[in-house]
Amino acid sequence: IPGALATWWPYVLPNALLAFVLNMLVATIIKEMSAVGFILAGVCKDIAIVLFSAVFFAETVTGQQGVGFMVALAGVFFWSYLKVSPDSTAAMVVARLLQMPPESKMPNENTILLPQTSSTKV
Secondary structure (H helix, E strand, O other): OHHHHHHHHHHHHHHHHHHHHHHHHHHHHHHHOOHHHHHHHHHHHHHHHHHHHHHHOOOOOOHHHHHHHHHHHHHHHHHHHHHHOOOOHHHHHHHHHOOOOOHHHOOOOOOOOOOOOOOOOO
């Protein structure tokens, strides 16, 4: 193993550093974003990998893949738009189509989970 490490260290060291940076970025993204945001970032990363391979390695992208990427990107952009302006007309229409309750009826951190009773035991 030491002989192989001496031969391959120029490849192993950058790979280990890249893996470390990737793990740090994943931890930071999870800390700063929601779970949905993390998944959407993964979708964008996958699209970037395929586009990179298509441009630099002359890989073919089928029409079905292209349509799938456009739908995925449209979903990411629409999700971002809903996060930025939740009171927009588009957000209200989608909420009605999905039969979501109004924002005022959605539970949040101030919602009382159990009703308060006024009776006290003596």
